[in-house]
Amino acid sequence: MCGIIGFVGEEQAAPIILSSLENLEYRGYDSAGIATISDGKICLKKDVGHLEEVQQKHHLDELPGVLGIGHVRWATHGGVTANNAHPHLDCSGNIAVVHNGIIENYRELRSRLKSKHNFISQTDTEVIPHLLEDYLNDGASLEEGVIRVTKQLQGSYAFVAIYSREPGKIVAARQGNSLIVGLADGRKFIASDSLSFLKMTDQAIFVEDGEIVVATKDKVRFFNQDSLELEKSPGKIDWKWDEATKQGYDSFTLKEILEEPETARRALMQDKNLVMDMALGILRARQVVFIGCGTSRYAALLGRYVFSKFGGGFSPVIIASEYPYFSESIDSNTLVMAVSQSGETADILEAVRAAKRKSATIFSIVNRVDSSLARMSNKVLYLNCGPEIGVVATKSFVAQLIIFYLLGFAIGNKLDEGLDKLAAAPSWIAGNHRENGKGLIKLAWKLRKRKDFYYIARGTNFHIAGEAALKLKEIAYVHADGMPAGELKHGSLALIEKGTPVIAICPEDYTFHETLSNVEEAKARGAFVIGVSDRREDVFDKWIKIPKVEEIFYPLVSIVPLQLFAYHSAIARGLDPDKPRNLAKSVTVK
Ligand code: M6R
Secondary structure: OOEEEEEEOOOOHHHHHHHHHHOOHHHOOOEEEEEEEEOOEEEEEEEEOOHHHHHHHHOHHHOOOOEEEEEEEOOOOOOOOOOOOOOEEOOOOOEEEEEEEEEOOHHHHHHHHOOOOOOOOOOOOOHHHHHHHHHHHOOOOHHHHHHHHHOOOOEEEEEEEEEOOOOOOEEEEEEEOOOEEEEEOOEEEEEOOHHHOOOOOOEEEEOOOOOEEEEOOOOEEEEOOOOOEEOOOOEEOOOOHHHHOOOOOOOHHHHHHHOHHHHHHHHOOOOHHHHHHHHHHHHHOOEEEEEEOHHHHHHHHHHHHHHHHOOOOOOOEEEHHHHHHHHHHOOOOEEEEEEEOOOOOHHHHHHHHHHHHOOOEEEEEEOOOOOHHHHHOOEEEEOOOOOOOOOOOOHHHHHHHHHHHHHHHHHOOOHHHHHHHHOOHHHHHHHHHHHHHHHHHHHHHHOOOOOEEEEEEOOOHHHHHHHHHHHHHHHHOOEEEEEEHHHHHHOHHHHOOOOOEEEEEOOOOOOHHHHHHHHHHHHHOOOEEEEEEOOOOOOOOEEEEOOOOOHHHHHHHHHHHHHHHHHHHHHHOOOOOOOOOOOOOOOOOO
């Protein structure tokens, strides 16, 4: 799960590649590198660290030449070392490759190649330039070589290759990982994500699995693995490039949390016929199965509750990576509801591919219009929340909840009623930001030395406990458990001691009194109790006030201050909320 970019044009390539990589850094930021071609030679600089650090140390943008490739890495095979950073070279130093994905058979390929080739990294990627080297030495062109290489590779990949003896050309291939071509006069891009070139062009062509792309500054050609040329036409990317900038905020994470009132408004802007159509599909299916990972899975858990409340029946929520172990139960009468911000999460794509093989119908809830998941689905509702760059999902979760509410109301044949009620959601959220802003900063600083947090709740609010704990783990690097309040006494209560923070999500709904009893149990063992509620209680050491709303909507208003709390906790601990260690936004490996 890395970001890759290839560029060919008329001006210096390196500054353009560097600026493209800045917009891909959400995909990986443990090392970075660029290779260009100049005077018939590959010029390469790469190192460990965030892109900015590598740039400061090596001046990547000064590499000469009008063509090049770049990479930001999230390590899978081989540690975070300069040798493992991309681009990777062949033995002669004439071929350079950047890759996203996993070459599953790299061990076999490497042991076959190693008697003739000198490997300097531990990565799976390095087999690609060495395989290419053999084919190009046999007289193949770069594109012929790439086609032959793809026949050797198992696993998933999107890679871009350059060759110093064919200096006007970049060649790329895709199998399982996203790849998009950007087109402008005299400039061509091949990248993991259109955000990388959106500032320069909104004209793009999606590369599909099994396709090979050959780009020169004036032309892009597509081939299949039988070397047959394919006809493809460009489309327009709808996002605006400046949506993917910080716009004056200190971090993307804060910007995205504060955008949530607008997010809610945009998520409500759905085609009513499509929503009704999907609701009918849900009602008609023999079974509905949700799949998602991380935050998207928590949204699906709420979706399950909403569907059940409005008459859609009980639906299992399967963590996408666990899908294979349940796949026997999927058939042509199954409706799979896939939930994903990026639409590129490998576990989800793999599960959806498997479900399609069983002839299941796929509905999805996705943010990225250009994503693989959107293109694989029978019907899609889009989150419409614009680019989410912060590694932690925040505004996309709010949009996912809104869409599940809409689908729930549609299932109950009350879509208009749902739209009317949810029209107030932007002001609930904006009020929540205003009300809690300062108090949450103080609370985060007060608790900044604490290493264990327990989030407890019941019913639908329990999923918010899970999601809020995930936020804190991700950006504040703190152990946090989100658990059903009633479970505390079955074991975890043993961990509560004087001052242990227990965050109870207990709006005044059907869960209120029982959750409060569990809060009392924790308090009696010395817990520092933070109550997230519309009703103040003496047992709370700190009250996070949420607005009074209809019961079903409490999850929507409870998560907002808890996202902010996680954000301020990261700041109070001196951490970068946008780039949490070991993580990346788009998990495109299994
Ligand atoms: O793009 P997706 O919604 O499919 O991503 C799923 C998870 O990887 C994602 O939600 C992850 O857990 C986030 N970092 C959560 O903040």
